Amino acid sequence: MTKKELFEIALHWFDQQGWKAFPFQKQTWEAFMKGKNGLLNAPTGSGKTYALWVPVVLNYIKNNPDYKTKHKKGLKAIWITPLRALSQEIKQAAERFADDLGTQMTVGIRTGDTDQKERAKQKRNMPDLLITTPESLQLLLASKGYDKTFKNCEAIIIDEWHELLGTKRGVQIELALSRLKSINSSIRIWGISATIGNLEQAQQVLLGPESKSFVNSTLIKANLNKKIKVESIIPKEMETFPWRGHLGIHLLDEVIPIIKKSKTTLLFTNTRSQCEIWFQKILAQYPEFAGEIAMHHGSINKETRLWVEQAIRNESLTAVVCTSSLDLGVDFAPVETIIQIGGPKGVARFLQRAGRSGHQPGKTSVIYFLPTHAIELVEASALQEAVKENTVEDRIPYLNSFDVLIQYLTTLAVSDGFHPEEIFPEIKSTFCYQALTDDQWNWILGFITVGSQSLQNYDEYKKVEILDDGLFKINNRGTAMRHRLQIGTIVSDAVLTVKYLKGGYIGSIEEWFISKLKPGDVFTFAGRNLELVRIKEMKVLVRKSTKKTSKVPSWMGGRLTLTSQMSALLRQELYKASANQASSNELKALSHIFKEQQKESIIPAEEQFLIETFKTREGYHAIFYPFEGRFVHEALGSLIAYRISLLSPISFSIAFNDYGFELLSDQEIDMQAVLDNNLFTMQDLHQDLQKSLNATEMARRKFRDIAVISGMVFTGYPNKLLKSKHLQSSSQLLFNVFRDFEADNLLYQQAFIETFEHQLEEGRLAEALLRIEGQTIIWKSCSKPTPFSFPIITDRLREKLSSEKLEDRIKKMITLLTKK
Template identity: 75%
Template sequence: MENKLSTKKQLLTVAEDWFLEQEWKPFTFQKQTWKAFLSGKNGLLNAPTGSGKTYALWVPIALEILKEKQKAKQKKKGLRALWITPLRALSVEISQAATRFCQDIDPTITVGIRTGDTSQKERAAQKRNMPDLLITTPESLQLLLSSKKYDHLFHNLNAVVIDEWHELLGTKRGVQMELALSRLKTVSKNLKIWGISATIGNLNQAKDVLLGPAGKSNENSVLVKAKLKKKIQVESIIPEKMEKFPWRGHLGLHLLDEVVPIIKKSKTTLIFTNTRSQCELWFQKLMEKYPEFAGEVAMHHGSINKETRLWVEQAIRNENLKAVVCTSSLDLGVDFAPVETIIQIGGPKGVARFLQRAGRSGHQPGKVSVIHFLPTHAMELIEAAALQKAAKNTVVEDRVPYLQSFDVLVQYLTTLAVSEGFYPQEIYPEIKSTFCFQALTQKQWKWCLSFITTGGESLKTYDEYKKVEIEEDGKFKVNHRGIAMRHRLQIGTIVSDAVLSVKYIKGGYIGTIEEFFVSKLKPGDVFTFAGRNLELVRIKGMQVQVRKSKQKTAKVPSWMGGRMTFSAQMSELLREELYDAAESVHQTNAKKSKELKALEPILKRQLKESIIPKQHQFLIETFKTREGYHAVFYPFEGRFVHEALGSLLAYRISLLSPISFSIAFNDYGFELLSDQEIDMQQVLDNNLFSADFLMDDLYKSLNATEMARRKFRDIAVIAGLVFTGYPNKLVKSKHLQSSSQLLFDVFRDYEPHNLLFQQAFTETFEHQLEEGRLRLALERINHQNIIWKNCDKPTPFSFPIITDRLREKLSSEKLEDRIQRMLKQLEK
């Protein structure tokens, strides 16, 4: 490349020639992104996985570095570009794609990776001589900001790319990124910021969060959309005999034999389950029933050790595996061209997740993606029909960004104080320029500064909370090495239950498991993990020591992530599908989907006992069993909203007459069970579905203080109020819980205006109880015609909710027997 590359046109020619050499043709969206970047614009690229998005942004970054190197006689040392990825697993692939381009256009352009997996030796080498492009995670970027002379490190930075931005948006890791970018914009004068996002409902807002609130970000920014229409085919796996009373007991395992022909027909199949425990069970049952799959079927989830996961990923690429049973650990990024077929077990709870998984098959531009949907109970066939419409019309969820996350702000300010220190008057405008803290007041800012220097009003007598010192010139700085070290160990916003490693007695690491599951086991208990039955020998330190067991029955670990709820879009699609079903049951010649045809026995039975609600109707069913008086309500809004609605209604009914209830709920509705009859007419007459006084009643009904107390544990960890421990000596979860509860009580009694204390309540209502959705649901119900059906016995719609409540009380064998007895009575 002797000739000087001075113009944008010459640079673009280099890229186009390289694509020609690879026998590729650049997409329109790739060319649009190249031009926008080389014109100095910031932006957000909306493109599906597997469409060449890495080359859309790495090509212009590399070309700009090339142009600079030709201009300057001597290459400027140091970092030119940062590529942020939410998942470590993606960094290797991004690195391979970036290196391939560099080696052909200029082999002196270097690429490096820095994540939690990078060795100490490698990090030290990077510190001495940074690569041109560094691929890293949000947490590792914060660690770089906590190091001395970070401003020199980022001084010549030209570009930051945040990959999978939709995954960070709506989490505190996203807030962490906003704050880091606000600093980098000041330190690196010529910085261009780009995000890459899959399709979400609020793309324009996603761009504002990335680049700062509208107005500031609009003048010099673009939103580039890849117009690649991905064809998605949804195939439902329908059982031959339909049960009339569906229940979620079998996790779909009764359809195991229907799945095997699909696996045998395809090169490679990914079988997605919603939870890690379901993943373990499916793998185990598949191996038991079809031992010929040994060596051809593997399992992949986030708790299995890294070596095994990487081996599985490589084996998929090399087409050495017929099938992999997995969880969302394979949702993102990892590019597998050979995958032909996807099977989704059970409703995926959200449209975006379903489309993302479908896109894993036919993972090349122009190919059709096929996804098989396997319902774990009959009602989920309605979800299948709804998802087919969503795939056709591309209906996807919004991701709601966090606002005023003071725990993340306190952590970030301490990070700056640990490295070079900061002057509040310089940092305040930077923080105000972010989307999360655009409404930050001077009073709140002063509170945060006081908190990091004294611990605030309640804690000012304890030295351990005086982390940051104010020097003579007004600089805020951490000068204590112990404080700095502890802070660096705890940087991050991912707070989960303490994780213990699972090892064989004779050595050999299997993976990790959450403390709350292990704490329920006694030595000698057998549990299933990583596809094996293991006997617990003892828990020693942070290790669970086990040996292999030949016992057939075993407990299946449950992980905290197992409780998923419907998204708002999914709920809406489901309701529409149900209204269609209500209309079409009586029409013999109506054009029906095969899902609705298969559901006819259930729908007819539902009509016999009650009704199927239509668009303007809200259904309440009451009946009596030997357990007591049941009242079942059907908002079809997802389990989180139903949990809150159930508590709210129980509280409001108890104000009319003193009754106590037990509450059960699933994604379709909720049940109030009592030993005395509810006067339903009184409930309807008193307008108990009103959205008035919602916050006040929720507060009283839900034991909101208890929920906020649990939420506060995470806030306390992120804000550095409690220390989680050193790498080999982590603090036990129950100790963390008790220290944070103690602080919570201190703030409640002596400093109720403490911003972190208040944040615990805000997050409980906004993120856990989805108060906004709850309000909308109540407003909808208020405009509907409420139909109350007093039934003789449980209906097909109510059956899954009743059996869910029994599950909590009975072991699985007893539950199976009990349900069979109930079914015999109902079928009469």
């Protein structure tokens, strides 16, 4: 069958659906059929799934002209998705096309949710098309005879590649691809990515660093002008001294009419605790929504999440309060409106969420921005610009993740074993390990066979045996089983299951939150008030409570930071306000706050860096405004505090938010000395950071994840997971051993590299310091706190006071400030 005839089959099917194929879809079919690898850049809801399912099926038809009568069994294509929630959706799309063409092709799903019976069935007889996750793909590589499973696989498609890039799950994919390419050299590799800043690099990470010179790789961009309409919910009244959390819920009455006029609305919150609060408040104030509103976040049980997703598709829900658990790919055609509660902190995240509405080609996506405090309206104005300019963040790939490599080699040793001389060139062909040296490689081989230098006396670290023919293999069944249980790179705090006393699973919650509660305490979870009865093994046993007051769980992942692109856009908006060029409605709405700010201080212009000092009954405050995001400010605050303490012995408490940081002390800082001694210099940055932040302590925490991923610490068997404090103490013990006796241990060194590069964003911090060095520092000695400083001060109080006390305290502060 000719290519033209094959395309006719697909186009005819599109006609039957009442669709028209986009140029980018046809381009992708064309490239795929020519045997090319590539990356498809297409926005959410543009038909990217059919851009790659169609050629997979057409290729099968081309190779099997009798496809309607004779079915050739065996795995032909793998579709990798980062989210289990997407697999059902993708399966339906693939089946729809394959069934309508009468191909007899089967589609299967293999994720953490797939039951044992289905897995066993797949082992005997693989489906033609397999939808899986990065972790489940690694588990397939851990099964005996995996090369037979993959030998006829013609394509592997990685969906949402922008989500995997810059994570260790992305590194897992790179390693798996290096193996699959060796098993079948003609396998086609395709990624699907939404827009990111470094698309060309994203393609290189996916296809390997050599791919840029390959003739058989291509980057296809879907030039669909997706219309996005951004509207801010601007409060009618705003206090001159804004603080976080105050505005959000107060705007509830503004949100309800938006929900009522749309078929379905998704309300995105940045954290699970915020999600729980909004769900409760809407039901408390508008009980008529009972049965029409639901909640969706990653800790709610699977059945409830699937029910919510299906209910959105069936149009039986008016609104869903959710977190990033609904960010990706799931196709909800009925969703008309998105409400983003609080700054999303990143352009890509905002655009991804906007794309959840109008999730069909050609439709406009409508997203409302609801500020949780007034200054977040500057973020809204910046996002409007980002949408206009199409500015999106880069995703920074990992390099030399030794922990993931050790896990991968152990996986190969568990299945059929490996010969190092065969595997080393494969690993070197990946982006992550392109610079791996012979010495590092030999260290890693030594590590998996005899343990590292300081662990050689302990048998538990001697996992892999070297057989007579030089094959590296694990023959111990216990070792193999423990390894299979621990495959993956997502290391979270120990998670406990929440259950009713009389049975009934509600969801899962992080141990660090529950460990703060005592029996009888009431907390809100999955939209219900629950009383803690007791904790038994890894189960939190609860009963329903009628108490009105409760604690809302917070999750460790809850604090997002501004991305560098978002920070730059935010500063541009403030520069406009400084020059009285505020053109957006959001900036105009803040004019009274800007006016108040300028009475006492300034709004910094592009060439200025602002420092404010003032005294309150709490002590002497110094506030610095880099507008670089909370992670950079945490590091920068510690750095400046450390450098000031070298000038004169003085101790500080440090507070920070996305806009700036505060140093609070009981004695006055000699600010002139700070300016004279150029404390924002790049000189000795790395050493000063290490000293100021107790980088060893941060690396120690980071090392826990590395120890788990590399298999040095075992997390436990299902239902008998180790508590996080046990994991922490085991990994700390190892960390201390390496620190004292083996400082050149690659995993120990990796903990420090990751702390600086990924957690503290040292590169971004250096850029911020370079910018500040080129600016004029304006120091304003103020008589009272300014509107810009107020959110930082109140954030610090939040850590100490309950929300009722905090609200009273802030009201008094505002009364005092406005009297002055």
